[in-house]
Amino acid sequence: MHRTAPAPSALRPAAACLASAALLALAACGASDTEPPAAPAGLTAQAGSATSVHVMWNAAPERDGVTGYRVFQADRLVRELPADKTMVDVTGLAPQTGYDFTVRAVDAAGNLSEAAPAARATTPAAAAEDRTAPTAPATTTGRATGPRAAWVSWSAATDDTGVTAYDVYQGGVRIHTAGPAERGTALTGLRPDTVYTFTVRARDGADNSSADGPGADVTTPPATGEGPGTAPAGFEATASPGAVTLAWTAPETGRETTEYELHVNGRPTTVIQFGAGAVPSGRAEHRLTVTEPAGTVWTLKLRARLPDGTWGSFSAERRVTLTG
Structure with missing residues (x-):
């Protein structure tokens, strides 16, 4: 049977009704969101x-x-x-x-x-022409207080005009600032099953910052229901003339770990691979040949390729100065 399709004009009223209904629904949804969020906490x-x-x-x-x-x-x-x-x-x-x-x-x-x-x-008083940075904190310690939190403490620094703040860094990024009288702070928002290396710098009233104090390694535990840690343990980096030697213990993933991604100064640089029959048991070691001039500073960390093909957590970060 041949049927005549309705004229385009015959469709318009229905389409207009549907469109109007959709707009009204959207407007209603938008209008219903009038509840403000809670005020920020911990200011x-x-x-x-x-x-x-x-x-x-x-x-x-x-x-x-x-x-x-x-x-x-x-x-x-x-x-x-x-x-x-x-x-x-x-x-x-x-x-x-x-x-x-x-x-x-x-x-x-x-x-x-x-x-x-x-x-x-x-704010403290300004010190005219103060170009002398504080000393670095001599010691830094840290411990995990949960899968997503840690406590970091440090020793006092000195400055000719007085320390005004201590800045906590992780991976070269400032993540917290504490007052001049504080010797420790709680850090939150961390990742479970992750190795962090925290350092602390002292700062004076003229914004002069000290060098980094010694690093403090903190490993957060896995969260409930998560498996064993995936970060390489005991990571070390030692500079020698024309080379840097890396050493670490493979994470327990249930299989041999044959591939690691090395990051230098925060950037992925190379993938270290161990061939069949050459996978080390216990401690692993790898020697890097370097051509950069003596005095160049590197920060290094690495992570393992897991059996599921993804990358695990990073090792602790190590800082070395290349030698000639």
Whole structure:
């Protein structure tokens, strides 16, 4: 039987009705999201120099749908940050001045949280022409306090005008700032089953930073239900004329580990492979030939290829100075 298709105009009313219904539904969904996220917790403010303050807070839970943060000094907006940033240095401040800071979270619908309770910091006096950095902390220790947390402590540093802050670094990135009287801090937001190497630098009122103190290795335990650790253990790097020798213990993956990815100065550099019959038992060793000039500084870490084809966790990071 031959049927005549309806004219295009005959379809338009129905399509228009469907489109209107969809728009109304979308509008209703958008209109329903009026609940603001919770105010950021754990807000702290620490003077880092005579003209800067380091402000930090805890990340919002994922369920809050936070897309960013707004940092205020008194009632003045000074910085806007994406959701993955939970610290900021506020600069351009006056020496010997007290400042109050607060932070508000914003979600995808533009809802703004209440302000976190204000944190106050007072900048120290400026030291004219201070170009002398503090001494590095002589000791650093660390221990895991859970799968995603650690405690790091350090000894006091000295400075001709006084230490104003201690900065904690991991992998060359500052992750925390503590006050001049503090000798330890809790670090959160870490990954389970991961080896971290933390270092601490002292800073004075003119923003002069010391060299790194000694590194402290911390291995976070696996989270509940996770298998054994995947990071190479006991990683060592030793420089000799024209070479660097690496040594480590393979992770227990249930199979021989034949492949490792080496990172130098934070970048993947080479893949170390052991052929059939050449896989070491116990400690593994590999010698790198280097052509860089003596005095060049390398930071090295490596990770193993796991039986499922993915890369495991990184070893501790080691720092070496090449020799001629």
